[in-house]
Amino acid sequence: MENYFRAKGIMYDADKVNIASMFLTDITLLWWRGRTTNKRQDEIGTWQEFQCELKGQFYLKFVEEEARAKL
Template sequence: MENYFYAKGIVDDAVKVNTASMFLIDIALLWWRGRTTDKR
């Protein structure tokens, strides 16, 4: 993530936290979707 922040020029910690949390939420949703479609 630090490389992403550096490449985008993000230096504000609040923006870093928001970006990282959105990334983790997206990963969790993809995992959940894959898990629920496997059961069908």
């Protein structure tokens, strides 16, 4: 995504979050829809926050699945 943002000249965090969210699919898209409609959670304001939340939610699961696939 960082390369895409650089190539397109996208500088603002809100734009980065909006664009990146358009590429979400399946479970990540469901998570994002729930995350953005939940009034109890703070709005994600920066690109860094978006990345941290996404990784926190899915990264470990992805690593585990990749490790199992290599066995």
